[in-house]
Amino acid sequence: MAAKPQFVVIGGGLAGLMTTIKIAEAGFPVQIFSTVPCRRSHSVCAQGGINASVNTKGEGDSPQQHFYETILGGDFLANQELPKGMCEAAPAIVFMFDRMGVQFNRTPEGNLDFRRFGGTLYHRTAFAGSTTGQQLIYALDEQVRRHEAGGLVQRFEGWEFLSPVSADGPRCVGVVAQNLHTMEIRAFRADAVIMATGGVGAIYGRSTNSVNCTGSAQSACYQQGAVYANGEFIQVHPTAVPGEDKTRLISEGVRGEGGRVWVPKDGKPWYFLEEWYPKYGNLVPRDVASRAIYKIVYELKLGVNGQPIVYLDVTHIPRDRLERKLAGILEIYEKFIGDDPAKIPMKVFPGVHYTMGGLWIDDRHMTNIPGLFAAGECDYQYHGANRLGANSLLSCVYGGMVAGPAAVVYAKGLTNGAYAPPPSLLEQAARREREYTARLLKMDGPENPHILHDAMGKMMIEHVTVVRHNKSLEATDSQLCELQQRWQKIGLPDRGGWANAEVLFARQLYNMLQLARVITRGALARNESRGAHYKPDFPDRNDAEWLKTTKASWTADGPRLEYEPVNIKYIEPKLRSYV
Amino acid sequence: MTTIRLKIRRRERPDTSGYWEEFDVPYRQHMNIISALQAIRRSPVNAAGETTKPVVWESNCLEEVCGACTMVINGKVRQACSALVDKLEQPITLEPMSKFPCVRDLIVDRSAMFSTLKKIRAWIPIDGTHNLGPGPKIAPSVQEKAYEYSRCMTCGCCVEACPQFNDRSPFIGAFAFGQVELFNSHPTGALNKYERLDAIMGQGGITDCGNAQNCVRACPKQIPLTDAIAGLGWETTKRAIHKLLK
Ligand SMILES: Cc1cc2nc3c(=O)[nH]c(=O)nc-3n(C[C@H](O)[C@H](O)[C@H](O)COP(=O)(O)OP(=O)(O)OC[C@H]3O[C@@H](n4cnc5c(N)ncnc54)[C@H](O)[C@@H]3O)c2cc1C
Ligand code: SF4
Ligand code: SF4
Numbered sequence: 001m002a003a004k005p006q007f008v009v010i011g012g013g014l015a016g017l018m019t020t021i022k023i024a025e026a027g028f029p030v031q032i033f034s035t036v037p038c039r040r041s042h043s044v045c046a047q048g049g050i051n052a053s054v055n056t057k058g059e060g061d062s063p064q065q066h067f068y069e070t071i072l073g074g075d076f077l078a079n080q081e082l083p084k085g086m087c088e089a090a091p092a093i094v095f096m097f098d099r100m101g102v103q104f105n106r107t108p109e110g111n112l113d114f115r116r117f118g119g120t121l122y123h124r125t126a127f128a129g130s131t132t133g134q135q136l137i138y139a140l141d142e143q144v145r146r147h148e149a150g151g152l153v154q155r156f157e158g159w160e161f162l163s164p165v166s167a168d169g170p171r172c173v174g175v176v177a178q179n180l181h182t183m184e185i186r187a188f189r190a191d192a193v194i195m196a197t198g199g200v201g202a203i204y205g206r207s208t209n210s211v212n213c214t215g216s217a218q219s220a221c222y223q224q225g226a227v228y229a230n231g232e233f234i235q236v237h238p239t240a241v242p243g244e245d246k247t248r249l250i251s252e253g254v255r256g257e258g259g260r261v262w263v264p265k266d267g268k269p270w271y272f273l274e275e276w277y278p279k280y281g282n283l284v285p286r287d288v289a290s291r292a293i294y295k296i297v298y299e300l301k302l303g304v305n306g307q308p309i310v311y312l313d314v315t316h317i318p319r320d321r322l323e324r325k326l327a328g329i330l331e332i333y334e335k336f337i338g339d340d341p342a343k344i345p346m347k348v349f350p351g352v353h354y355t356m357g358g359l360w361i362d363d364r365h366m367t368n369i370p371g372l373f374a375a376g377e378c379d380y381q382y383h384g385a386n387r388l389g390a391n392s393l394l395s396c397v398y399g400g401m402v403a404g405p406a407a408v409v410y411a412k413g414l415t416n417g418a419y420a421p422p423p424s425l426l427e428q429a430a431r432r433e434r435e436y437t438a439r440l441l442k443m444d445g446p447e448n449p450h451i452l453h454d455a456m457g458k459m460m461i462e463h464v465t466v467v468r469h470n471k472s473l474e475a476t477d478s479q480l481c482e483l484q485q486r487w488q489k490i491g492l493p494d495r496g497g498w499a500n501a502e503v504l505f506a507r508q509l510y511n512m513l514q515l516a517r518v519i520t521r522g523a524l525a526r527n528e529s530r531g532a533h534y535k536p537d538f539p540d541r542n543d544a545e546w547l548k549t550t551k552a553s554w555t556a557d558g559p560r561l562e563y564e565p566v567n568i569k570y571i572e573p574k575l576r577s578y579v
Numbered sequence: 580m581t582t583i584r585l586k587i588r589r590r591e592r593p594d595t596s597g598y599w600e601e602f603d604v605p606y607r608q609h610m611n612i613i614s615a616l617q618a619i620r621r622s623p624v625n626a627a628g629e630t631t632k633p634v635v636w637e638s639n640c641l642e643e644v645c646g647a648c649t650m651v652i653n654g655k656v657r658q659a660c661s662a663l664v665d666k667l668e669q670p671i672t673l674e675p676m677s678k679f680p681c682v683r684d685l686i687v688d689r690s691a692m693f694s695t696l697k698k699i700r701a702w703i704p705i706d707g708t709h710n711l712g713p714g715p716k717i718a719p720s721v722q723e724k725a726y727e728y729s730r731c732m733t734c735g736c737c738v739e740a741c742p743q744f745n746d747r748s749p750f751i752g753a754f755a756f757g758q759v760e761l762f763n764s765h766p767t768g769a770l771n772k773y774e775r776l777d778a779i780m781g782q783g784g785i786t787d788c789g790n791a792q793n794c795v796r797a798c799p800k801q802i803p804l805t806d807a808i809a810g811l812g813w814e815t816t817k818r819a820i821h822k823l824l825k
Contacts, residue, residue, distance in 0.1 A: 110716030
């Protein structure tokens, strides 16, 4: 081969960094793009921990058990091949981070300590204080920096991916990206591109996600022919704190350490989760807990002070234990709300949290477009209809471990020369994006893009989260179409050519609206209840008709939905119950 | 109170001069500086009633853990997400950090900090990401100490507050010492501790610290930077003597 294959990774969270390291370890050059410096990616937010069945507590835990609970937790919608590999690799992944110097909590013997998380009866979650995600992403960022110092990795931090470049075939041959400060738009050639752009929380306006989790990048791929799978599966975390600017998560780790959920009833605390689910109690999976809280608030009208609020209580836990195990988490609450959780029960309500759906990928993490891969929260594998706590950091890292080497194998397999795209193709792609940006800059209608964003978010939270009705889903979809019309009439309050956040946001908003329709139409079509997707009119899971993956393809008339069977090779679907 | 008053230090481009612009923003309970800036974006009109360009800033996690939204608020460097309006005196002044090149409005370029991380070799040189079993055993007490340093989010508060750090001085800043301490205290990291010590010796290194202790007071994560500085001061002295005798 004359020239070495080149790789582009989009996203510097856990998934993108792990992918980058794997490619660099194989000896190939990688360019990694991220809108924010990698170590400021959303992965820093993860508080609770990362799962691995190391069985340090002698409870008889095993990767098989982890695998089983992951599939059960996902209500059997996950294809089983990749999750099986993930659960088997988990102990080695946690050990890898341990070797990288992550400051995991320790047992008195000096071993890694593990805590309990939702959807399991085992102590399976390794944690570094209450900032596990931060510690893990720093560890990977540091290793990438080492490869950068070694000359294999080039960082493009402060660049936003705009679109993939496809050659006939189709085949992905590069990307177009824009510098957030200079606003320069450039095409980058690559033999393989790996998307690792995280979740889509911003489609719901306020969520527990970071500001840049817009899904805009995934949407751009979708609009160019990449299939988007299981869009309708969005996890709503039971314990979050709604705020003006964002919804802040109170980690499941709080319940893992003994936190209890209650509302006042007849003048006394009613621990409804413990009463309804005696076996798992406060640690039922997230979809179950969120629905229970909705029932308390909206059906039984027992919300605290008549508001959409329940208590999450740790006041019974000794302060020194709280400080040792949960300091960072409780600090967030105190910092943003002003009450001390050790003294006053926290006020929480479910909030949009995690994107189970994402770019469709095969078992090598390649999308339906050859050369375009995806890993991390932006892909759809692993979590089925509902993700178990502390399984996401794991799936992001494992996904990178599969996607990186698979991209290398793919790129090496390209016959030299025959596949090299003409340079004009890349230049054309860049020119198209420059022209589009120029058109955006000229938009001078009456609509403010941020106000449209608020409208979209409000509607999506109201109708496409915990409880879903076909009538309102239909209405939501047509309102999304209206918002798309209104988008055509936006006016950009900033037309400058330097660090113009508005023009980038206008583009993101357009892309978010496209994906919002994928989520809504997917939910409308799926007439059953499974995991995070719950329809009172179809309260049961319906395997005969719906044990299948939703696959959405972009068309000018909106998403076209198709379905494919789920791989249930290892575990037969059975009733999911936590009672 | 129905509105709050913000006074923002603005700048169009790195090569243009800065100016102040004031804004009145509707007050909401529990609001923070980020939500005030978001309100300006929804309606970019200044206090004089003139339409203006929305203010730009950096942010991501909004939970004070990514470090992005650091700025100078009422004269104090801190994160905008955890700056609650109820606790701030008005008018609230917002300025970009002064120790880094300003890109636009409240956005600065902190890439110097990332270069420093490269310079001090802030990583553990593992043999590879393949399965080599667990790392070394570590006592909980050692982990608890190291954990404090591991929370550094490269926000830059410590260097903004430091009298020694500015764009004309080569001083690398306190966060770097915290990171060296973190990696040198890890059993595997200690294997390369001299490389890191060497990186903080000489010009711009630890001897340039004037011991003002502003850094530790400014750090939002209460990282014991001055402990690190004291410990590393001693370590580097030992190292220097050792090198002399060689
Ligand atoms: C508050 C919170 C707590 C959590 N706690 C846990 C936990 O305890 N355990 C667990 O397992 N999981 C947890 N999760 C989930 C987990 O943190 C995420 O799923 C995971 O970190 C996602 O990693 P990622 O690498 O896929 O994406 P991210 O970390 O979101 O990274 C995405 C990257 O893509 C980049 N990017 C995005 N768009 C573009 C673009 N257009 N151009 C260029 N770059 C782009 C971003 O800059 C970023 O670098 C939590 C999530 C939240 C919200
Ligand atoms: S002690 Fe003073 S001089 Fe030294 S780093 Fe801290 S603030 Fe700067
Ligand atoms: S040491 Fe503290 S103040 Fe300095 S960069 Fe790190 S977190 Fe910020």
